[in-house]
Amino acid sequence: MSVFRLPILTSRRPASRPIAAVIVVAAALAAGSLTTTTPAHAASGTPAQAPRATSHSTHSQSAAQLTCAINDTSGCLNNTATSTYTTTTSPADADGSGNSFNAADLTSTAGWQSGKTVTVDGATITLPKFGTGTYDNMLASGQTITVPSSGAVNTGDAVVFLAFATGAAAKNVTGTITYAKNNCLTSDPADQDYRLDPVPDWLSGPSSAASITLVHENHSDNTQTRPSSGPKVYAISVPLACPGSVISSISLPLFTNGVQAGRPTPHILGLGIRPMTVTGSGSSAQHWVGTWASVQDTDKVQLSDDSTATVNGQTLRIPAHVSIGTDSGNGARIHLSNAMGGTPVTFDAASVALQDTTAGGATAAAAPTTLTFDGSASVTIPAGGDATSDPVTLTVQQQATVLVSLQVHGSVSAMPGHSVARTPVWVSDPANRTSDTAAAHYMQSTYTGLPYLSGIDVTTSTSNPTGSLVLYGDQSVNGDTASEDGGHHLSDAITNALVNDPHGDTSVDYGVLNAGTHSNSLLPQITNSTDLLNALNPLDRSVLFQGNVRTVLVSTGAADLLNCTSNADTCATDVENALAFLKTQLNSYYTDDSQIYINQQPITQNSNITVYLATIPPFTAAHPGTATQEAAREQVNNYLLDNYPGQFIDFAAAVSTDGTATSSTVKAADLSDGNPSDAYYADLAGRYVNDADSGALIYPPN
Template sequence: MTSRKPALTAAAAVATAASLTVATPAAADTRTTWNGAWTAAAMKPSGAPWFGTWAEQGFTDQSVRQIVRVNAGGAKIRIRLSNAHGTTPLRLTAASVGRTATGAAVRPGTIRPLRFDGSPSTTVPARGRAVSDPVALPTEPRERLTITLYFRGATGPATYHQLSMTTTYRATGDHHRDPAATAYTDRIEPGFGSWYYLEGVETSGGRPRPRAVAAFGDSITDGFGATVDGDDRYPDALARRLLAAGRPHPVLNAGIGSNKLLTDSACGGDAGISRFARDVLDQPRLGAAIVLIGINDIQLRDDRMCGVDREDPPVTAQRLIDGYRALIRLAHARNVEIIGGTLTPYRDSAGWSAAGERIRLQVNHWIRTSGEYDAVADFDRALDPTGTGRIPEPLHMGDHIHPSPAGYQAMADAITLPTLKR
């Protein structure tokens, strides 16, 4: 039988976000100013049909080596781990961080063991998070770091981020202090990579940094179509552009592939209005958020791609606009600037329809003319300057909806830097 799941209201979104907020450990440093340097939005483990992952099986007596590119430098570093979708406590045996060499290798002499409240191990409660103690490791913006987690006991299904566009490596046994890649022979091939339990990296010390910018959205923010291990998603291109302009705002990617604004998805994550506070507004020293979400509400009218026999409530331009207004209210309540991204073209893609295109055009007209966002990033015109409704061949990855690296660069170039005021 087909069931219907109601879209979340703004009030329900706030309640849902609050229910997932868990205090950090007692030893967490509240006196130091921490900058968000990297983030990934947490998702529940699911059997997504198009990506291989280790999320459903979890880990037992295995080391997981994950690579991130930070967007804020500093003298010290700490990490955030998430068990937001766990039903049992997560027991982490040991962890480390170091500067990335090549592949799974870490630059010798840079590995630092991570501790949690003074201990090399920690237990993250179900639906909770943990923050490591600070460790001295000087970093620069756009530097790549390798974080290794070792789990001696069985974790069960893992809270994760499905689409990393970055290779993650796995080894049998405890190899969290190994600089060499020798033991890390396991990775998912072919695949686009995932991040497991790792929710954030923060830095402190060094010269003062401008406030962070969070990029919020679906796979077009998450970076599907970018180069695996190439770090050329649109938030990466924006971070490079800001750094070159002498305005080094850390850019935090809070996108989730297949995500919808109004409705949860079994393999596309929590609805945008329910995760916005957790994944965006709770980031440290946040100044602005760029919102680009809604095309999946328009083109994916059910959750059958995830193996769930469920139809979503019919989507209209007004329902999407009401959802954006909920995000705007939440951002302004936290004194965060919010920038509206116009929905990008998708004609000739598998999900295109004339009715859906009418909704997209109505939504984009509202984003451009209503004045309700603090500023507008016109991603639609960046990818389709002549208004054909199509992304031209050099700017999409081959499916007519996801940009190529050149398309992602065009999106980043469409953001007017003076709009980032805070």
């Protein structure tokens, strides 16, 4: 049979530079006084297409065109999608058939308060007022959203839209981002086109990608139902071609001016700009980089007996085995997530400390440092939201274990978190023990998952900032069968390999972040576009929101092959297309700062994220594949070797019996009871470091 294959794109947009810098470099080249080295992140040969930049032009504004500010969209609202259900239902019609969200699900259940802000995937977004029968969302009809110079974030690396579609998924939804003067593009001011593709349907869209899933659907006949797949809202990010440049306005797509039953219609609840990982300016500037991460992939952290873990006023003490250490600024901050939670969670207190290297466990080396959130000791995170602490001073050495303590307010019957964490978590008595140095009031839990903590950032040099490597994948990255001490994930193995690299200097030069998950739904769904220039979750939350991500190593596809029941060619082609699609998607985003070299001197600039694809290791006895699935795996690996020279890491060869990508068995030394052992993950890490050292990679990590 004939199988459709996505084309391999071979162009890559060079990193944008400020106009003044281009003039200086051009003049130096003309004078013969400057030589250049091709930027690692800006060379050709990587499948990617960046957002298209266009010269600025004045748009004619009809009387019907609406204008508002990003932090007050009331002037741009033109549809009512949320109703209050009592004895009668307030007027609302999200889909042309009189159906709507239930206001109480948003406010009372999820904690999304009418007219207030919510932070999703790092972007703070002002919600409209809803539940009163008045307009509460924006049908995408060409509205102009201005970005004020104060009172709202106006620079960043991505725009995040809270959106949903009715009538079916909306595709090819295109709009424009306008930069103010002194941007990185070729005109001043300048426009960048963006595309939301797709905007998933509120009922039939994937639950795994939703930022929030509600329970009820209200109807105009004063009835209420509970759809099997509840109404959903999605966070969709689009990359900014000029990270750090001031944005003056964002024009919504000109797609529709009304709802009609069965017709795809995109709705926007709100939007915000995700800040860069550079805070402050001048001598007070701080460059942040991720040093540890954990992906939230379940709404219920389990105990070892498979029951649901609960907490009631207790303090959780969570260990995090970091990669890179702080610079001389000694700054640290943490990220908390309620992304998979269905209700708000409040933390009454939080702290951070280094683990005592002698006593270990829940014992801190010194009195913990109190954490605050926007100056407050407590923080409430709504369902689907996240929070970042204020910076604190803490000297963190590379590979140290950091203890984060969180007192959870009240009773929580189900905690969202990372499902297979292989990390111990300590729980105190029902009290605030965040300031305790000793472990006397803590007891090791039997949690198999890791609740709430999603990341730790540290400061890096302002003159020579470093970035992070994000490992995005399934069980191999997650380390599902590694030792249960929190220090044997693939990220830990790579950090160890960097320290012990005979070609290195024993230092960890960049953050190594584990975005591995037990979930099997990591490969994107192919849309009508061959280049996907936006991101839904879990990709946006797990990868693009990480601290100064510069490089992503993708290792996934095994579970997809094991679940495939078609012939080998079809199974392989589906995975090949999805991997190519995912690579293009990630390549379209930009780093907050990166390094190119001119006259052997580093120059900081923005450039595309580098992406490596890993070959799929052989199936194991614990998760065997059929002959057809094995043939498909070998076909996928040959595809990667043939089409991505210098852009793949041969994980399959690292652990296979004969050292090739097509060997069907894992070497015995890397297995324990038929499952990957710590040695397996160490061999994967060794292959990564060896490929980076040997020059096998076109774009080395930095």
